[in-house]
Amino acid sequence: MEPLIQVRDMCKVYNPGENEVHALDHINLTVQKGEFLAIIGQSGSGKSTLMNMLGCLDVPTSGEYHLNGSDVAAMNDNELSVIRNKEIGFIFQGFNLIPNLTALENVELPLIYRGIDRKTRKTLAVNSLRMVGLEKRMTHKPSEMSGGQQQRVAIARAIAAKPPVILADEPTGNLDSASSKEILQILKEMHRDGKTIILITHDDGIAAQARRVVRILDGRIESDVINPNFS
Amino acid sequence: MSNFIEYVKMAIHNIMANKGRSFLTMLGIIIGIASVIMIMSVGQGTTNQMNEEIDSAGAGQIQVMCSNDAMNAGEYITPEDMDALMDQIPGVEAVAPGSGWTGTTATGKGDFSISLTGATETQPLFSTTQIKRGHYFNAQDVEEARKVCVISDKDAKRLFGSDDVVGMDIDVEYNNISKSFTIVGVTQQPENGTFVTYTYEGMPVYIDVPYTALQEYDDSYNEFYYIVVLADREMDSSAVSDQVVKVLDARHQSAGEDYFQVQSFQDIMATLNTMMGAITGFISFVAGISLLVGGIGVMNIMLVSVTERTREIGIRKSLGAKTSSIMAQFLAESAILTVLGGFIGILLGLAGAYGICTILSSSQGMDLSPGFSIPMVLGATLFSCAVGIFFGIYPARKAARLSPIEALRRN
Ligand SMILES: Nc1ncnc2c1ncn2[C@@H]1O[C@H](COP(=O)(O)OP(=O)(O)OP(=O)(O)O)[C@@H](O)[C@H]1O
Ligand SMILES: [Mg+2]
Numbered sequence: 001m002e003p004l005i006q007v008r009d010m011c012k013v014y015n016p017g018e019n020e021v022h023a024l025d026h027i028n029l030t031v032q033k034g035e036f037l038a039i040i041g042q043s044g045s046g047k048s049t050l051m052n053m054l055g056c057l058d059v060p061t062s063g064e065y066h067l068n069g070s071d072v073a074a075m076n077d078n079e080l081s082v083i084r085n086k087e088i089g090f091i092f093q094g095f096n097l098i099p100n101l102t103a104l105e106n107v108e109l110p111l112i113y114r115g116i117d118r119k120t121r122k123t124l125a126v127n128s129l130r131m132v133g134l135e136k137r138m139t140h141k142p143s144e145m146s147g148g149q150q151q152r153v154a155i156a157r158a159i160a161a162k163p164p165v166i167l168a169d170e171p172t173g174n175l176d177s178a179s180s181k182e183i184l185q186i187l188k189e190m191h192r193d194g195k196t197i198i199l200i201t202h203d204d205g206i207a208a209q210a211r212r213v214v215r216i217l218d219g220r221i222e223s224d225v226i227n228p229n230f231s
Numbered sequence: 232m233s234n235f236i237e238y239v240k241m242a243i244h245n246i247m248a249n250k251g252r253s254f255l256t257m258l259g260i261i262i263g264i265a266s267v268i269m270i271m272s273v274g275q276g277t278t279n280q281m282n283e284e285i286d287s288a289g290a291g292q293i294q295v296m297c298s299n300d301a302m303n304a305g306e307y308i309t310p311e312d313m314d315a316l317m318d319q320i321p322g323v324e325a326v327a328p329g330s331g332w333t334g335t336t337a338t339g340k341g342d343f344s345i346s347l348t349g350a351t352e353t354q355p356l357f358s359t360t361q362i363k364r365g366h367y368f369n370a371q372d373v374e375e376a377r378k379v380c381v382i383s384d385k386d387a388k389r390l391f392g393s394d395d396v397v398g399m400d401i402d403v404e405y406n407n408i409s410k411s412f413t414i415v416g417v418t419q420q421p422e423n424g425t426f427v428t429y430t431y432e433g434m435p436v437y438i439d440v441p442y443t444a445l446q447e448y449d450d451s452y453n454e455f456y457y458i459v460v461l462a463d464r465e466m467d468s469s470a471v472s473d474q475v476v477k478v479l480d481a482r483h484q485s486a487g488e489d490y491f492q493v494q495s496f497q498d499i500m501a502t503l504n505t506m507m508g509a510i511t512g513f514i515s516f517v518a519g520i521s522l523l524v525g526g527i528g529v530m531n532i533m534l535v536s537v538t539e540r541t542r543e544i545g546i547r548k549s550l551g552a553k554t555s556s557i558m559a560q561f562l563a564e565s566a567i568l569t570v571l572g573g574f575i576g577i578l579l580g581l582a583g584a585y586g587i588c589t590i591l592s593s594s595q596g597m598d599l600s601p602g603f604s605i606p607m608v609l610g611a612t613l614f615s616c617a618v619g620i621f622f623g624i625y626p627a628r629k630a631a632r633l634s635p636i637e638a639l640r641r642n
Contacts (some may be wrong), residue, residue: 057549058636078553084635085551096546096639100248112237113551157550 005031010063025219038210089158128160242563259525260572266518268580274511275602301490307454325353329457334405349442365397365416376443380412383420526618533626545638557631565623573615
């Protein structure tokens with residue numbers, strides 16, 4: 001079977017020339033469809049940078065990235081938009097909610113760009129918010145919600161359209177252990193449904209829940225192991 | 232594009248979220264469109280009013296003049312020429328001799344100068360003036376050169392203090408000859424219009440007399456260097472004019488001599504209307520410049536909005552918005568602002584035009600109402616729409632072309 005994600009020799013250099021930062025340093029990574037993968041590493045090790053590459057938000061300085069067998073570097077702006085919209089559900093580390101939209105409207109956004117009709121869209125968005133336990137906060141704006149609630153809106157937005165790939169950058173970073181557990185439960189359910197989950201964390205406890213754990217350090221993959229305890 | 236409605240909704244959402252700013256942005260467009268509409272409709276109203284008044288005073292009239300060459304050669308228009316014009320040209324309804332002069336008269340009310348117009352019985356056809364008392368003089372009066380006259384009610388009041396004057400005499404002195412004319416009819420003088428004035432203090436008293444009756448003062452009463460032909464109002468008066476010249480040239484054997492010159496009422500009206508149109512057009516153009524400035528204002532605010540919302544654009548793109556979707560959203564925003572501004576501007580402009588006309592009507596004694604037409608309003612709407620799209624394109628492109636990660640990184 002063709003791998004879902006195939007990264008070869010990927011490098012990302014910020015500020016080339018002076019003050020160079022080698023955020024990604026010859027990364028090689030293959031992810032199959034339906035995997036549940038945790039990427040773990042210290043702050044500044046390059047996790048978010050890698051996630052941006054995988055999510056087709058940024059382009060690497062060098063190296064190749066094939067998604068579903070097609071070369072991402074060869075895609076034009078529109079094709080990339082379609083991939084971000086249909087293939088990938090992105091949970092940002094900084095939430096990235098639109099401040100003047102309500103929780104519900106924020107969750108609806110990717111569905112609008114998919115061209116889903118109003119009624120279906122509403123249903124999907126409401127269901128998704130319900131899954132993250134925010135059915136009572138649907139008409140609230142981000143500024144009227146706690147950090148953890150905002151994070152859950154971001155999660156609801158990423159999973160609303162049930163994309164085949166979920167890229168989650170520290171999705172439980174702002175949550176208490178009980179809420180974290182719920183979120184992990186949702187991700188696990190989606191995995192059981194056949195989705196591919198890539199989860200970034202710096203918490204070994206959370207990483208331990210994934211089937212495969214990739215550890216990165218200073219932009220390099222340090223280890224890549226299958227979790228024997230995965231249930 | 233089924234998503235179009237969604238982009239319009241997003242645009243409206245954002246306009247409503249920034250009400251104050253949106254209104255200020257629209258203000259430029261509102262002022263621009265309002266001034267253009269106001270000027271155009273006051274201009275149109277003025278033109279309409281002018282046409283109407285002048286039309287009732289002189290539609291269908293063709294002035295015929297003898298040139299200097301003709302007069303040097305001793306060729307004048309004669310009563311026989313006038314009969315020929317009536318008989319030979321279909322559509323000629325009446326011909327009036329251009330004869331008359333101003334003499335003096337004295338009544339119990341004082342001394343007046345009095346202007347005698349030598350006329351025929353067809354004179355009433357030339358205007359819409361109504362007879363109030365008595366009757367106009369008839370063909371026989373003209374034939375027999377009876378010394379009768381017709382006067383307006385206003386002038387009658389000036390001379391006698393009453394318009395119940397049928398049967399009274401007016402003594403007219405001219406050339407040291409004094410004759411009296413018996414009043415047979417009193418006309419109802421039309422109210423003064425905005426553009427056509429019928430009388431004012433200090434003007435001579437006007438009376439119509441049979442032109443033949445003028446012979447007792449002056450032998451040249453039956454040679455005219457100037458006559459007025461009245462053509463059927465429905466007919467093309469320039470065709471009638473050509474025929475008038477042809478008939479006169481034939482009778483005076485003056486073909487090619489340019490003895491007779493005509494100017495039809497239509498020509499005069501056309502010139503006037505062109506002038507009014509040019510004036511209105513020019514002022515509208517100046518007002519249109521403010522519309523351009525309004526458009527630049529829209530562009531400016533949209534650029535600010537794009538800068539402010541860079542992060543939002545990044546989020547939208549990262550969630551799958553295409554360049555065209557972002558473009559549509561921002562274009563919709565500027566288009567809605569300008570169309571809404573245009574709409575308010577049209578209403579304000581029309582209200583302003585009504586206001587101006589009402590003020591002018593009451594303070595200047597004018598009788599104006601604004602003239603506006605569907606094409607004018609449609610044109611203004613389309614124009615403001617075009618302004619919005621034109622000035623919205625640059626900011627929208629700027630927004631749409633941002634790379635998602637660059638946009639997300641900005642705060
Ligand atoms: N836009 C940028 N310009 C310059 N350097 C950058 C930029 N973004 C990230 N870096 C640098 O690249 C390195 C990797 O950053 P990245 O955000 O990927 O780390 P991370 O693993 O996600 O860290 P954290 O756990 O704190 O989120 C860091 O040293 C960071 O300073
Ligand atoms: Mg990070």
